[in-house]
Amino acid sequence: MPYDQLIHFVKEANILSAVESLLDWDSETMMPERGLPARAEELSMIAAIAHERRTDPRIGDLLSRLDGKASNEQQVANLREVRRAYDRATKLPADLVRKIAHVSTIAKDVWGRARADNDFPAFAPILSQLLELKRQVADLIGYSGERYDALLDEFEPGMTSAEVSRVFSALRGPLSDIVRQISTSKRQPDTSILHRHFPRAAQETFARRMAEVVGFDFSAGRLDVSKHPFCSGSFPGDIRLTTRYYEDFFSPSVFGVLHESGHGMYEQGLPAEHAFTPLGQAVSLGIHESQSRMWENMVGRSREFWEKFFPEAQAAFDSLKGVSLDAFCGAINTVKPSLIRVEADEVTYNLHIILRFELERDMISGTLAVKDIPDAWRAKCRELLGITPQDDREGCLQDIHWSMGSYGYFPTYALGNLYAAQFFAAAKMAMPDLPERIRRGELRPLLDWLRSNIHQHGQRYRAGELVQRVTGQPLSIEPFLGYIRGKFFPVYGL
Amino acid sequence: MPYDQLIHFVKEANILSAVESLLDWDSETMMPERGLPARAEELSMIAAIAHERRTDPRIGDLLSRLDGKASNEQQVANLREVRRAYDRATKLPADLVRKIAHVSTIAKDVWGRARADNDFPAFAPILSQLLELKRQVADLIGYSGERYDALLDEFEPGMTSAEVSRVFSALRGPLSDIVRQISTSKRQPDTSILHRHFPRAAQETFARRMAEVVGFDFSAGRLDVSKHPFCSGSFPGDIRLTTRYYEDFFSPSVFGVLHESGHGMYEQGLPAEHAFTPLGQAVSLGIHESQSRMWENMVGRSREFWEKFFPEAQAAFDSLKGVSLDAFCGAINTVKPSLIRVEADEVTYNLHIILRFELERDMISGTLAVKDIPDAWRAKCRELLGITPQDDREGCLQDIHWSMGSYGYFPTYALGNLYAAQFFAAAKMAMPDLPERIRRGELRPLLDWLRSNIHQHGQRYRAGELVQRVTGQPLSIEPFLGYIRGKFFPVYGL
Numbered sequence: 010m011p012y013d014q015l016i017h018f019v020k021e022a023n024i025l026s027a028v029e030s031l032l033d034w035d036s037e038t039m040m041p042e043r044g045l046p047a048r049a050e051e052l053s054m055i056a057a058i059a060h061e062r063r064t065d066p067r068i069g070d071l072l073s074r075l076d077g078k079a080s081n082e083q084q085v086a087n088l089r090e091v092r093r094a095y096d097r098a099t100k101l102p103a104d105l106v107r108k109i110a111h112v113s114t115i116a117k118d119v120w121g122r123a124r125a126d127n128d129f130p131a132f133a134p135i136l137s138q139l140l141e142l143k144r145q146v147a148d149l150i151g152y153s154g155e156r157y158d159a160l161l162d163e164f165e166p167g168m169t170s171a172e173v174s175r176v177f178s179a180l181r182g183p184l185s186d187i188v189r190q191i192s193t194s195k196r197q198p199d200t201s202i203l204h205r206h207f208p209r210a211a212q213e214t215f216a217r218r219m220a221e222v223v224g225f226d227f228s229a230g231r232l233d234v235s236k237h238p239f240c241s242g243s244f245p246g247d248i249r250l251t252t253r254y255y256e257d258f259f260s261p262s263v264f265g266v267l268h269e270s271g272h273g274m275y276e277q278g279l280p281a282e283h284a285f286t287p288l289g290q291a292v293s294l295g296i297h298e299s300q301s302r303m304w305e306n307m308v309g310r311s312r313e314f315w316e317k318f319f320p321e322a323q324a325a326f327d328s329l330k331g332v333s334l335d336a337f338c339g340a341i342n343t344v345k346p347s348l349i350r351v352e353a354d355e356v357t358y359n360l361h362i363i364l365r366f367e368l369e370r371d372m373i374s375g376t377l378a379v380k381d382i383p384d385a386w387r388a389k390c391r392e393l394l395g396i397t398p399q400d401d402r403e404g405c406l407q408d409i410h411w412s413m414g415s416y417g418y419f420p421t422y423a424l425g426n427l428y429a430a431q432f433f434a435a436a437k438m439a440m441p442d443l444p445e446r447i448r449r450g451e452l453r454p455l456l457d458w459l460r461s462n463i464h465q466h467g468q469r470y471r472a473g474e475l476v477q478r479v480t481g482q483p484l485s486i487e488p489f490l491g492y493i494r495g496k497f498f499p500v501y502g503l
Numbered sequence: 504m505p506y507d508q509l510i511h512f513v514k515e516a517n518i519l520s521a522v523e524s525l526l527d528w529d530s531e532t533m534m535p536e537r538g539l540p541a542r543a544e545e546l547s548m549i550a551a552i553a554h555e556r557r558t559d560p561r562i563g564d565l566l567s568r569l570d571g572k573a574s575n576e577q578q579v580a581n582l583r584e585v586r587r588a589y590d591r592a593t594k595l596p597a598d599l600v601r602k603i604a605h606v607s608t609i610a611k612d613v614w615g616r617a618r619a620d621n622d623f624p625a626f627a628p629i630l631s632q633l634l635e636l637k638r639q640v641a642d643l644i645g646y647s648g649e650r651y652d653a654l655l656d657e658f659e660p661g662m663t664s665a666e667v668s669r670v671f672s673a674l675r676g677p678l679s680d681i682v683r684q685i686s687t688s689k690r691q692p693d694t695s696i697l698h699r700h701f702p703r704a705a706q707e708t709f710a711r712r713m714a715e716v717v718g719f720d721f722s723a724g725r726l727d728v729s730k731h732p733f734c735s736g737s738f739p740g741d742i743r744l745t746t747r748y749y750e751d752f753f754s755p756s757v758f759g760v761l762h763e764s765g766h767g768m769y770e771q772g773l774p775a776e777h778a779f780t781p782l783g784q785a786v787s788l789g790i791h792e793s794q795s796r797m798w799e800n801m802v803g804r805s806r807e808f809w810e811k812f813f814p815e816a817q818a819a820f821d822s823l824k825g826v827s828l829d830a831f832c833g834a835i836n837t838v839k840p841s842l843i844r845v846e847a848d849e850v851t852y853n854l855h856i857i858l859r860f861e862l863e864r865d866m867i868s869g870t871l872a873v874k875d876i877p878d879a880w881r882a883k884c885r886e887l888l889g890i891t892p893q894d895d896r897e898g899c900l901q902d903i904h905w906s907m908g909s910y911g912y913f914p915t916y917a918l919g920n921l922y923a924a925q926f927f928a929a930a931k932m933a934m935p936d937l938p939e940r941i942r943r944g945e946l947r948p949l950l951d952w953l954r955s956n957i958h959q960h961g962q963r964y965r966a967g968e969l970v971q972r973v974t975g976q977p978l979s980i981e982p983f984l985g986y987i988r989g990k991f992f993p994v995y996g997l
Contacts, residue, residue: 021548028522028545035525039533043723044741047778051522054515058552229537247538284541 012084015071016286018062019091023285025059027243034241034249038233060106063098083288086469090287093166100149109142113414120412129383129401132412137379139414140372147373157373160417164294165424167471170370172484173420176427177363180486185393187493188357191344192395194501198339203259205328212254215325216266220250222318223304224456225270229277238265240272240301244284248276259326260341264305271304272297274456278464287468294418296472298425299432300459306355307433307492308447308455312338317450342500346394348403355426356493360393362423365408369416428476430489432463435480506578509565510780512556513585517779519553521737528735528743532727554600557592577782580963584781587660594643603636607908614906623877623895626906631873633908634866641867651867654911658788659918661965664864666978667914670921671857674980679887681987682851685838686889688995692833697753699822706748709819710760714744716812717798718950719764723771732759734766734795738778742770753820754835758799765798766791768950772958781962788912790966792919793926794953800849801927801986802941802949806832811944836994840888842897849920850987854887856917859902863910922970924983926957929974 029052036048072092079085116135123132147159157170217232230242235251238261242248250269254262275291283289291297308314315322315338322337323329329337344354350361368385371377377385386405391397398404410418436458437443446454462479476484497503526546534542566586573579610629617626641653651664711726724736729745732755736742744763748756769785777783785791802808809816809832816831817823823831838848844855862879865871871879880899885891892898904912930952931937940948956973970978991997 020544024541024544024548027541028526028549031526031529031545032522035529039725041721041723041725041741043720044738046775047518047521047738047741050514050518050779051525054518055522226537227535229535231533231535244538244541247535247541281540285544 011071011074012080012088015068015075015091016087018065018068018071019087019287020285022059022062022065023243023290025055025062027285029055029059030241030243037235037237037239038249038251060098063094068095069099083283083469086467087287090166090468094287097150097163100151101146102149105142105145105149109139109146109414112139112142113412116412116414117409120406120409124402124406127400127402127406129406130380132406133379133382136382136411139411140379140416143414143416144373144375155370155374157370157417160373161420162417164418164421165472166293167473168293168295168420168424172473173366173424174370176484176486177366177420177423180359180423180427180489181363181393183486183490184356184360184493185395187490187497188344188346188360189395190503191356191497191501192346194503196500196502198343198500199336200340200343202329202332202336203340204257205259207256207259207326207328209254209256211325212256212262215322216252216254216262218321219263219309219318220266220270220273222450223267223270223274223308223452225250225273226277230273232266238269240269240276242273242276245277245279245281245289248273259328264309264341267309268301268305271301274304274459275300275464278456278460279467280465283467289467292466292468292470292475293472294421295424295428296463296475298422299428300463302355302425303429303433303459307429308452310338310341310355311444311447311496313444313447315341316448339500342497344497344501346396348390348394348396348398349407356497357394359423359426359489362419364389364393365419366423368405369411369419373416424472424484427484427486427489428472430492431476431480431482431485432459433492434488435462505565505568506572506574506582509562509569509585510581512559512562512565513581513781514779516553516556516559517737517784519549519556521779523549523553524735524737531729531731531733532743532745554592554597557588562589563593577777577963580961581781584660584962588781591644591657594645595640596643599636599639599643603633603640603908606633606636607906610906610908611903614900614903618896618900621894621896621900623900624874626900627873627876630876630905633905634873634910637908637910638867638869649864649868651864651911654867655914656911658912658915659966660787661967662787662789662914662918666967667860667918668864670978670980671860671914671917674853674917674921674983675857675887677980677984678850678854678987679889681984681991682838682840682854683889684997685850685991685995686840688997690994690996692837692994693830694834694837696823696826696830697834698751699753701750701753701820701822703748703750705819706750706756709816710746710748710756712815713757713803713812714760714764714767716944717761717764717768717802717946719744719767720771724767726760732763734763734770736767736770739771739773739775739783742767753822758803758835761803762795762799765795768798768953769794769958772950772954773961774959777961783961786960786962786964786969787966788915789918789922790957790969792916793922794957796849796919797923797927797953801923802946804832804835804849805938805941805990807938807941809835810942833994836991838991838995840890842884842888842890842892843901850991851888853917853920853983856913858883858887859913860917862899863905863913867910918966918978921978921980921983922966924986925970925974925976925979926953927986928982929956 032048032052032055040048072095075088079088112135116139119135120132123129143160144156147156150159152158154169154171161168161170220232221227229246230248230250232250232252234253236253238252240248240250250266250273252262252265252269275297279289279291315334319334319337344356346357347353353361367389368377368382382405383401387397390404436455439458440454443455463475470478473484523546526542526549530542566589569582573582606629610633613629614626617623637654638650641650644653646652648663648665655662655664714726715721723740724742724744726744726746728747730747732746734742734744744760744767746756746759746763769791773783773785809828813828813831838850840851841847847855861883862871862876876899877895881891884898930949933952934948937949957969960969964972967978
């Protein structure tokens with residue numbers, strides 16, 4: 010019975026978090042502007058109650074009583090992850106948690122103005138303060154390797170700085186080379202076809218169609234509009250995607266929805282019978298990102314996919330009439346070093362992440378002083394991407410993450426790309442006719458493969474073990490580099 | 504400080520109720536169908552926590568310490584209403600509350616099937632059980648007059664069966680006479696013009712326009728679609744209306760939205776500085792209904808209103824081209840005794856309510872046995888409306904309320920109509936040019952008058968006192984009868 014009691018407490022805390030997440034979703038999509046003051050009170054109250062439940066000493070007692078007493082593999086996994094979450098939640102004094110929430114609320118605001126004014130020194134003092142607070146967090150959480158591990162672990166449980174470093178160090182050279190080769194190629198796609206007029210209503214219909222085509226289940230989800238796209242939901246039967254529409258740009262809604270659908274299908278594929286417990290939850294941000302990037306890029310930007318669906322796109326948008334499939338596939342697969350991460354293509358994207366990882370690791374360890382961040386950014390940018398930002402707005406002030414106190418988050422984006430390529434290669438090994446299936450618009454086999462190999466397990470395995478089990482290999486950069494070369498060299502005639 | 508502490512607790516409980524209400528709104532408007540299992544868990548959890556907070560013994564202690572110590576009129580009102588809510592919440596043992604929730608969930612289901620099958624005996628046993636439970640509730644809550652008072656008080660604080668009975672007894676004769684006169688008039692409006700084709704998109708635009716025209720503030724609210732229309736919201740900055748659209752019927756969306764806008768503008772007009780405390784909440788269901796009915800009927804079905812807006816309606820809907828203003832006003836003001844309450848016009852509507860009040864009062868007292876309800880219904884229906892249902896589907900099985908355990912709710916609908924007429928007469932006394940203003944589409948003066956006379960007070964005054972203060976009279980049927988005669992006799996050439 011203690012196990013059932015424990016699960017009962019855990020579910021209650023997670024049900025409250027689900028309510029919090031619905032309130033957040035509503036704030037971003039539905040809430041009228043004047044609703045904010047009440048919403049802030051609602052959110053902080055639910056968060057406080059959820060925190061209380063998550064740190065209920067009875068959870069600690071039950072965990073101690075259940076130590077070593079799991080009666081099957083499922084209980085082992087649930088107990089392991091409940092323990093991890095309970096330790097993380099209880100190791101931090103309430104005062105420190107409140108202080109960080111307070112400082113980062115101010116920091117977000119200061120950062121917003123500093124970015125607008127291109128004034129890094131205005132942001133520096135509160136950034137130093139936040140870094141110091143996060144160092145305290147890391148020390149309280151504990152780590153065996155280095156401080157940054159404790160922060161990384163929040164987003165990618167079990168991952169270490171050393172492992173990320175090993176992978177990124179191996180990746181940065183070859184990837185920079187590929188980018189250089191592509192940049193200097195004589196053949197360059199014409200991207201102007203993506204910047205014609207694409208009426209909003211047609212985009213809405215087509216984006217929804219794309220989500221349906223890849224397998225997002227609208228009886229268990231929605232698609233709405235928000236300023237920044239996201240996927241929200243805590244129960245497989247109710248997963249909500251958002252996107253935004255630009256009438257002068259084809260890509261954001263279509264590829265954004267394919268991306269969020271990847272996240273959404275992962276959530277829809279988690280086992281409902283374990284809802285609100287670790288076994289019913291996603292493994293990590295990196296594994297989550299592997300699902301979104303696979304559907305967005307490996308499926309959604311593949312030539313096979315558009316062999317089937319480009320005629321539909323042409324029927325939906327007058328602007329695409331007369332455009333060849335080759336020209337379209339070239340345009341949606343353009344690689345070009347740029348300064349802004351969120352606008353980066355799938356090849357240069359990882360270089361943006363490596364840059365951030367290398368800096369923030371040194372910021373946390375203290376070997377990089379806050380005042381030196383802008384110069385360090387410029388140097389790394391030149392080294393990795395071959396270009397240099399003219400000011401800090403398009404340099405170290407571009408991302409919101411550091412102002413929110415999120416350190417250790419960035420690496421999960423690149424890990425997601427690597428996991429995705431490794432999973433996708435394994436799926437192709439298991440289903441040699443996968444490209445042919447995609448060409449016919451049959452995307453269900455891939456989703457089914459992801460469901461049975463990844464989604465249904467929830468947090469049964471940590472990311473590293475999952476990758477090993479599904480692909481027979483530890484995390485590796487080879488599948489990603491192979492995928493990139495195989496896809497982009499032909500586009501650029503290399 | 505004890506007062507501030509008390510208000511803090513009260514606000515917390517009401518903020519949780521606001522979350523509950525958002526979850527409900529989402530279930531009715533946004534949630535995908537497969538989201539229900541998680542939503543049910545979320546709702547029951549938030550309800551349980553809210554109940555815990557509402558019955559926190561510290562509220563009782565603080566109320567005792569503050570007894571007789573209010574330092575101003577606002578504190579008097581807040582303490583009075585917090586005391587009432589606390590007493591109601593704590594007088595009922597948790598077991599009984601759970602039992603009623605459980606039985607009424609089943610009863611709703613049994614009722615649904617019994618209505619479909621026209622099988623009152625199938626519903627009778629669980630209806631008896633619910634009535635017995637509600638008698639226990641009434642006895643635990645306490646009353647000075649009769650049992651039914653304790654139930655009525657839930658929806659209309661301070662109102663008594665004797666007072667309702669006095670008003671309804673005075674109303675039933677004259678109203679039945681008016682209905683008879685209208686029914687036998689040779690002049691009968693042509694309602695077929697309302698049943699032409701009204702495209703959904705045009706209805707959506709026009710319904711939203713109607714809400715804006717009367718003064719509903721979309722920066723503090725929304726309008727969405729649900730199966731049954733309602734107004735939801737607990738904070739003046741975030742009030743949400745719903746409606747539904749029938750392409751073959753003009754009225755439901757237009758008058759439904761005017762009705763819900765009336766509710767919504769009341770909520771938007773409550774003082775935000777007192778949000779989540781009684782001073783920031785509506786007086787009663789009856790007063791709430793007075794606002795919706797005034798805007799729907801007294802403004803929204805007036806000839807003055809359509810003198811201004813009928814040309815807009817004709818521009819929006821081809822089906823109204825060539826229809827005269829007279830014909831339109833006749834059609835939207837048709838009076839015809841019918842069997843179904845929710846389809847009743849504003850004259851016969853109160854007779855439907857009187858019927859239900861007279862029956863449920865006897866059901867609670869026990870003088871009407873459950874098995875005799877169908878016959879009693881038929882007899883009253885014939886007596887009040889001059890027509891008799893052919894079966895119980897269009898008789899005593901038509902409403903969901905009894906299956907939900909809501910007894911004492913029905914009278915508030917008719918009280919709302921009476922309050923509305925009395926307030927509207929007072930507004931016309933205060934602003935003799937009101938009809939002329941409405942004719943010019945100037946609806947702001949009426950809203951401002953309601954804001955300063957009613958909305959801004961929250962629960963400072965109970966319904967009876969509010970009516971007396973605003974109109975200089977106690978609740979009376981004369982304004983309503985005067986309004987009905989003045990409006991309908993000309994339509995019917997009487």
